[in-house]
Amino acid sequence: MTEIEHYAAPVTLDEAVECLQQVGEVTILAGGTDLMPQQRSGRLKPQRTLMNIRGMTELRGVSQSGGEIHIGALTTITELLEDPLVREHLPALIEACDHFASDQIRNAATIGGNICNASPAGDTLVPLLALDAQVELVSKPDGALFRRSMPIAEFFVGPGKTRRAPVELLAGVSIPVPPKDHFGRFFKFGTRPALDISTISIGLCGVLEGGVLSKVRVAFGAVAATPVRAFRTEAALEGRALTAATIAAAAAAARDEVTPIDDVRATAWYRKELIHNMTKRILDHVAQA
């Protein structure tokens, strides 16, 4: 086991990325709710430097500018739940935050931590995919801050693996302000309401205007090595009237396009059935709303 040799607690973005650039092998601590159990169980090997970024107030909070909602990486799940911008514009994210772990964990856990932990079942990831979120990464390669962003769908590589380079820090996510008549839903199946890792989860966003669907985004959690967009399910919905036939076709497309595995939480067969039935249920609710 690697011993931690250095502890850093930067308070500015500049200090944090400077540390990443200089030191290289860094474990980043934000809320700690995933890091602590992963380190305890040996699932995650500690790096030589532990960098606690929780004191970086500039990465905390929600703001709106240029048609986008920006969420700082250190915003806690509780802060998202209570934020007026998120409550007004991002109902799918609110539902996911509401079903996130427990009050104690929501008070500590950050959205950036949830994203970088890159669990296939991560609760906020599925709505973020369905909301076309972009992740913002910051580094300091040659003495100046360098920012790049990418669609969150491209960020996840596998369980616990992302495209974040070791010298980069996730600064936050940006989400286009959804248009009028936007709807957003999130559904998570677990064996109990609180503190459960999803057996499957579904994020479904779009615009329903005059009974016709557009800008449809569907994402699923816990059916692949990363949370995934469901392009064939989206195609079965895009531009169509939200009728019983459309709903049946979309639910069938959803079942056909996911490729889950058997594990301790459910069999692949059961996950496919859940994806079918719950996609149908969500669309039925949207149609009835």
Added chain:
Amino acid sequence: MSLKHDIDFTLNGVRTRATVRVDMSALELLRDTLGLTGTKYGCGEGECGACTILVDGVSMNSCLMFAVDCHGRRLVTIEGLAADQAGKRAEALSAAFVEHGAVQCGFCTPGMMVQASHLLDKHPHADSEAIKRGIEGNICRCTGYKKIVDAIASVTD
């Protein structure tokens, strides 16, 4: 020998300094270094809530918090709850737990009390559904929860 770091924080209203291992939890700091054993170690993974404390006024699982992250923060444990701002309510809460028989083996009680106190701070008029949601991160294996929910409900405004 793991790296150590000096921290300075407020514990139950008292400024406290400690030297902690950087990989240790706030729960270990409280129980093993400082000897405050009211906060319980249950699962060590944030599932059971027995280790719930208040950090800067909000409830957290101390088993998931790094001790180094206590630096500069205000911690309140079950030992300090009665002396905290919500003292009156904490006293009422503890009397209500006794009156309603909400304590059996007692192991979950400190975490349950701290979480209930936080819940009532935020939602003084919480109904029993809101109370059930509020304590969903706290496991009790004795009571079946009804007596705990009744006890908390009896001290809402």
